[in-house]
Structure formats: structure tokens, C-alpha cells
Amino acid sequence: MSEITRRDFVKGASLAPLAFRPSVLAQQTAQPDRFDIVVAGAGHNSLAATAYLAKAGYRCLVLEGRPIVGGGAKTAELTLRGFKHDTCSSTHIFIQANPMLRNNELNLGDYGLEYINPDPIYHTAFPDGGYITQWRDLDRTCAEFAKFSKKDALAFRRMYNEFQAVESLFNAVSFAPVGFGKSLNDRLAEHPKGKFWQRRLAMSYWDILRDNFEDDHCRAFMLLSPWGHQAPQNPMTGRAAYQVISQQSTGRPIPKGGSGKLTEALAHFIEAHGGVILTNKSVHRLIVENGKCAGVECTDGSSYRADKAVLSTIHIKQLVDMAPRELWGQDFIDGVDTWQGETTECNASYATTEPLRFPVEGGTLTPVHSSVLANSARALRFAYDYARSAVNMEDPPLSLICATVADPTRAPAGMHTIKVIGYQPYDLKEGPQHWDAIKEQVAESQLKYLRRFTPSLSDDKILARIVESPLDIERMNPHNWHGSCHAGSADPAQSGAMRPMPGWAQHRMPIPGLYQTGGTTHPGGSITGAPGRNAATVMLKDFGTSIDEVVQKKT
Ligand SMILES: Cc1cc2nc3c(=O)[nH]c(=O)nc-3n(C[C@H](O)[C@H](O)[C@H](O)COP(=O)(O)OP(=O)(O)OC[C@H]3O[C@@H](n4cnc5c(N)ncnc54)[C@H](O)[C@@H]3O)c2cc1C
Structure with missing residues (x-):
């Protein structure tokens, strides 16, 4: 590659990402508030889960560690201005069968999502x-x-x-x-x-x-x-x-405009339903009070309280270090230690x-x-x-x-x-x-x-x-643990009722009030939206309603 190309690349590397940015108003008003649900990480799964929870009427806050939302579904001008590259995923096959898209449950087309x-x-x-x-x-x-x-x-x-x-x-x-x-x-x-x-x-x-x-x-x-x-x-x-x-x-569908259009659409949906999304908010500690997960603390010193639940898409290898070891139980810790x-x-x-x-x-x-x-x-x-x-x-x-x-x-x-x-x-x-x-x-x-x-x-x-x-x-993206594009192997030892580990496959974590979604949960990584919608299904049931009721809600 020529020197000119290398210089162009260096210039290109500083170009802006294209994906969703939270509204300034949201950033300003979020700080003092309490929320029903605090969500750690803004990949497509946690955003999908949040979209259903926000549609249900819960006040949701999403905290993303990176400058833009999307995780593995993000598009950015990585090389030169005007060239939109998918930073990770490009092909959105499995999500087409998700009721979220198949039955148009969230009308994401209204928020800019279109497939080719x-x-x-x-x-x-x-x-x-x-x-x-x-x-x-x-x-x-x-x-x-x-x-x-x-x-x-x-x-x-x-x-x-x-x-x-x-x-x-x-x-x-x-x-x-x-x-x-x-x-x-x-x-x-x-x-x-x-x-x-x-x-x-x-x-x-x-x-x-x-x-x-x-x-x-x-x-x-x-x-x-x-x-x-x-x-x-x-x-x-x-x-x-x-x-x-x-x-x-x-087929092998791709979103028009880039992979990030999926997470952008979900983020817009969440904001349109009263949710708040903050970026550059890396979560490093779970707040546990009276044995219950009551919020999270970020590396910048800010903390956010959740009245009902915390939903995480933090990799289990990192999550386990965010609360005292004795709260997880030995089965859970063994499952994390043996994760491949x-x-x-x-x-x-x-x-x-x-x-x-x-x-x-x-x-x-x-x-x-x-x-x-x-x-x-x-x-x-x-x-x-x-x-x-x-x-x-x-x-x-x-x-x-x-x-x-x-x-x-x-x-x-x-x-x-x-x-x-x-x-x-x-x-x-x-x-x-x-x-x-x-x-x-x-x-x-x-x-x-x-x-x-x-x-x-x-x-x-x-x-x-x-x-x-x-x-x-x-x-x-720390969720790509050891470079894993799908958060970890999808071998039988880490599939179905064993994802992330036996006993903890239903998105409810050992600490009451804490739920897990994302690629470390059933049915695993890839752009499926399944761990997201499934986590919302469990949470809504625990809150005394159901995903069917929420889908039918006119909002
Ligand atoms: C290079 C590459 C190519 C791929 N290609 C495809 C493809 O073509 N098709 C396909 O179906 N799949 C593909 N995949 C897999 C797919 O992208 C992932 O499985 C999927 O994005 C996982 O989604 P998720 O919502 O579970 O988590 P992620 O998309 O990983 O999102 C997790 C989010 O949480 C944030 N986060 C993590 N820790 C913290 C923390 N402590 N505090 C705050 N935020 C945090 C991360 O920054 C990230 O935004 C690819 C993956 C990679 C890496």
C-alpha cells in the first residue's frame, strides 16, 4: 500500500462514527433521575430488550461504555470520508425470524430500518x-x-x-x-x-x-x-x-445504510418511548443493597439507581468481578471460570x-x-x-x-x-x-x-x-472476550440450558434484581435479537405482565 494511502488512513481514522448519538437533552436530564430499569451496554440485544421494556411504560436508562451505541452492529467511516464500513457484523440473517421483525412488533421501519x-x-x-x-x-x-x-x-x-x-x-x-x-x-x-x-x-x-x-x-x-x-x-x-x-x-440480508441502522433504529425507538441513553459510561460496579442489585456505578464516578432491575450485557467474565464473590454462588463462578x-x-x-x-x-x-x-x-x-x-x-x-x-x-x-x-x-x-x-x-x-x-x-x-x-x-468491545465475535463458543457445553452455565440460563442472575442478556445467553451471539427479546420476556413476566400484552399495547 502506498504512503498516500497510509496518510489517508490516518486521517480517516479520526473521522466520526455514523451511528446514533443520544439527544443532548437526554444527557442533561439523566443525572439526578431515578429509573425503573438501568441497562449496562448498548448492543442490539440490550437495546431490543430495552425497547420492549420502554414500550411497557418502564422508565429505562441505557449506559454504553463506548462513544456510540451499537456494539457489534455499528457502522463508521473507518477509512475515508463517505466510506461507511460495518465495524463488526454486516449480515443480519437470523434476526429476520425474530418476532420483533417478522411480526413487525416495534415498527422499526418507522425509525429508519430497511433491509436489502x-x-x-x-x-x-x-x-x-x-x-x-x-x-x-x-x-x-x-x-x-x-x-x-x-x-x-x-x-x-x-x-x-x-x-x-x-x-x-x-x-x-x-x-x-x-x-x-x-x-x-x-x-x-x-x-x-x-x-x-x-x-x-x-x-x-x-x-x-x-x-x-x-x-x-x-x-x-x-x-x-x-x-x-x-x-x-x-x-x-x-x-x-x-x-x-x-x-x-x-438469503443474507443487509441493512440499507449499514449494520448500525439496526441499533440506531432501536435507540430512536427507546428515546421515543421515554428512555434515556448515555454514552461514554463504562459500568465497573454493581450497587447491591439489602441483597438486591439496586443500580450501577461507572468508571467516571457517576452512579445510577434502578427501582426495579438492572439488565446487563457485560461479559460474564467481567460481570463476576463487579460484585462481591460470595453473592454469585460457587456454581455461577465455576461456570464463568470454565467459559471458553x-x-x-x-x-x-x-x-x-x-x-x-x-x-x-x-x-x-x-x-x-x-x-x-x-x-x-x-x-x-x-x-x-x-x-x-x-x-x-x-x-x-x-x-x-x-x-x-x-x-x-x-x-x-x-x-x-x-x-x-x-x-x-x-x-x-x-x-x-x-x-x-x-x-x-x-x-x-x-x-x-x-x-x-x-x-x-x-x-x-x-x-x-x-x-x-x-x-x-x-x-x-469488551463483550468480544478474547476476540470472540459471539462472546464465546457455541459448542454444546455452552448452548441452550448451559448458556451461560447450567442453572442460570433464564436471564435471571444469582443476585436478585440483576438480569443478563446478550451473546453470553441463549441462543448466543450473532445478530438475532433473540437474547434481547427473550430477556424482556422473562423480565416482563417477573414484573407481572407479559411480552404479548406489551406487543399489543398501542403506543
Ligand atoms: C468482527 C465481527 C464480525 C461479525 N459479523 C457478524 C455478521 O456478519 N452477522 C452476525 O449475525 N453476527 C456477526 N458478528 C457477531 C455479532 O456482531 C455479535 O454476536 C452481536 O453483535 C452481539 O450482540 P450483543 O447485543 O449480544 O452484544 P454486543 O453487540 O457485543 O454489545 C455489547 C455492548 O455492551 C457494551 N459494554 C460492554 N461492557 C460494558 C461495560 N462494562 N459498561 C458499559 N458498556 C459495556 C459494549 O461496548 C457494547 O456496545 C460479528 C462480530 C464481530 C466481532
Whole structure:
């Protein structure tokens, strides 16, 4: 990258974030007030929970440690003026099934939220020049598989139908708090294909893909989405074999204007319903009085009282140090001590004069979502690289996002934003601090590998870049503990009734009056809004009302 680019980048780094800013009036009037509910952290989950609580009529205060709200759903001019980059998440798949959006419970469209669902859905390029493109049209997607194997095209269609038959069961479990309604096992037991699915869920997703697909391009394509989450060989990961299948019907939607539009809309909703949001308010202590959580204290010395409850989206690894140890109980402390991080990322955001162009038969393709992957063996080796803290510079699996192809509002006319996501370990043999020394070199090697698939992305097309190592991802948001994009592993030991730990999965924490939401709670990280709506469901029940009543309330 040229010197000019580096200078531009430094200039760009000081540019303002684009997301929601609390109103000045709110900042001035908040101090002396008491609130019904004080919320620590302003990610999309705690904002979603607050939105329902504010709609119910409770006076809510949200305290966010960073200068702007949003957590993992934030958009900012990270490189140059006018280039709007998503700082973390870009793709909002799972939240589409949340009743909050599916049933339009909060009318977030009135607060500026609008989704674009790009076609093609996904494109993966392989080193031998082969590629598979997933289109919104199922027949067209199957034809892509058939290029390599007619049997695999049939397998894709078969698995699509298998998943369609039970998708509503999975959604019902995700979008309800643990213990509210039937468990997945009980639901499957009543389903005609329940036994088939019980076996499927207990298998590793590699076993399922290997059994169903014969061609390696097809197998590798099916492995793509879960790279960043679970090792394909692990038992009880079978559902991940259907990740690519599920996006056949949902697509991979992106908010118009950037990921931050979701949290911006929620924040506006909260303010419109009497809530107050304060930024640069890092919570460092829970106020406990008469055995009950009665408020929080911030690092700047300010404190805020909650008459009814405190809702936290602080990572459990940090939360546990914010009140005396004896208040948590040994089970909870054991659960925190054994909490595991997850696979992590080293990402580079580029401002460019070109989108990503992949050579395809008869020309080039410019998808929003794409990836490059050597083969299925590379994906299988991936978990091993993490286990031995090995950074991969030779053939790193890469996910790529060029949102401006479908959403030109994110860059100046004719320009583009590109995100290159490399899956690299947080822990290094030299320690995580070593990322500061190697991150530019790692980003450079990821770019070099990418150019084998998209040669048109030459230096002269790149205006600026910013690199975020797994360590930077943790620094920008303490909820990304040890670089975890989803707050921690989603393995069976940390899922369902075991998230965050056995006995404490219902959002109620061991200290009365304290509730927990966010990625450390069921059903975990990603942009789902599920931990947020589920936490609100539990809190509203405890307050003597219900989420259904609140949804129906005309406000
Ligand atoms: C690089 C990256 C890429 C990702 N891409 C995607 C994607 O494309 N699609 C997808 O679905 N998911 C993606 N994810 C995951 C997704 O962004 C997160 O799982 C999701 O944002 C978690 O939301 P949350 O509301 O639980 O918490 P967060 O979004 O993490 O928000 C927590 C908030 O609490 C604040 N906070 C923490 N501690 C304190 C404290 N002590 N005091 C005050 N405030 C505090 C933080 O500053 C933050 O604003 C990505 C994550 C990362 C990091």
C-alpha cells in the first residue's frame, strides 16, 4: 500500500462514527433521575430488550461504555470520508425470524430500518478455477452443484426439503427463553421426522456433509458458513450442516445504510418511548443493597439507581468481578471460570474504486457475499490451526463482503467498501499482544491470497485500509472476550440450558434484581435479537405482565 494511502488512513481514522448519538437533552436530564430499569451496554440485544421494556411504560436508562451505541452492529467511516464500513457484523440473517421483525412488533421501519436481500446469496471460488454461486432461485443453485455432481445437486434439494420441515421448530426454541415452552427434544419427539433429526443433531456436520455430497467443491461450499463458529469434526454440530441450506430461503440480508441502522433504529425507538441513553459510561460496579442489585456505578464516578432491575450485557467474565464473590454462588463462578472463547478473526476493511470481481463463465460476477477456500481439507484443518495458535498465511479461508454492490449509499458514487475476513487465532505462541506487530503482515498475506481469485483488486484500486486483529476486536468491545465475535463458543457445553452455565440460563442472575442478556445467553451471539427479546420476556413476566400484552399495547 502506498504512503498516500497510509496518510489517508490516518486521517480517516479520526473521522466520526455514523451511528446514533443520544439527544443532548437526554444527557442533561439523566443525572439526578431515578429509573425503573438501568441497562449496562448498548448492543442490539440490550437495546431490543430495552425497547420492549420502554414500550411497557418502564422508565429505562441505557449506559454504553463506548462513544456510540451499537456494539457489534455499528457502522463508521473507518477509512475515508463517505466510506461507511460495518465495524463488526454486516449480515443480519437470523434476526429476520425474530418476532420483533417478522411480526413487525416495534415498527422499526418507522425509525429508519430497511433491509436489502442481495442476489446472488453467496459465491465461493476455488483454486482450480471452479466456483459455486448460490442464487435466491433454488433451481439455479442446484444447477451450480450439478456442474460438479448431479447427485450433489439432488442432495442439496433433499436437505433443503428436510430443513424446511423443521425450521419452525428451531425458531420456536431460539426465540423463547429457556424453559418457556417445549424443549427442542420434546418438539422433535412429536414430529414425524423427529428421530431422523435427533440423530442428525448429535452427529458432526462434517459426517453429514461427507455422507451426502461426493464432490469436494460441493462439500467445501457446504462447509463455508460455519468456519468461524465450530469445528466441522466436532460431535453434536450437525445443525451447522444446514447453515448454507437455511440461507437458501432467508438469503443474507443487509441493512440499507449499514449494520448500525439496526441499533440506531432501536435507540430512536427507546428515546421515543421515554428512555434515556448515555454514552461514554463504562459500568465497573454493581450497587447491591439489602441483597438486591439496586443500580450501577461507572468508571467516571457517576452512579445510577434502578427501582426495579438492572439488565446487563457485560461479559460474564467481567460481570463476576463487579460484585462481591460470595453473592454469585460457587456454581455461577465455576461456570464463568470454565467459559471458553471461540474461533476469531483478523479483518481488513478497504475503501476501493472497484467491487470484488470474480471470473465466471462468460464474464465476471460481483457478489455482496463471497469466500475463497482451497478445499474441504483446508476447512477441516482449521480447528487444528486454532488449537496450536498457528496463523495461516499460505491459504487462509477468507469470507468477503462488498455491501456497496447492493447498497451504493455506503460509499461515494462509483466507489466501494470491501471487508476481508480472515479466520486467525487470538492466542499466539508469543501471546495475543504480538498481534500488534504482525497484523499488517497478516492482512497483506490475506490480500495476496485473495488476488489469486480476484486479480482485478490491484493496488491502484485500493484507496485506504484499516486492519482489525482479534486483539483489536476485543479492545473495541469488551463483550468480544478474547476476540470472540459471539462472546464465546457455541459448542454444546455452552448452548441452550448451559448458556451461560447450567442453572442460570433464564436471564435471571444469582443476585436478585440483576438480569443478563446478550451473546453470553441463549441462543448466543450473532445478530438475532433473540437474547434481547427473550430477556424482556422473562423480565416482563417477573414484573407481572407479559411480552404479548406489551406487543399489543398501542403506543
Ligand atoms: C468482527 C465481527 C464480525 C461479525 N459479523 C457478524 C455478521 O456478519 N452477522 C452476525 O449475525 N453476527 C456477526 N458478528 C457477531 C455479532 O456482531 C455479535 O454476536 C452481536 O453483535 C452481539 O450482540 P450483543 O447485543 O449480544 O452484544 P454486543 O453487540 O457485543 O454489545 C455489547 C455492548 O455492551 C457494551 N459494554 C460492554 N461492557 C460494558 C461495560 N462494562 N459498561 C458499559 N458498556 C459495556 C459494549 O461496548 C457494547 O456496545 C460479528 C462480530 C464481530 C466481532
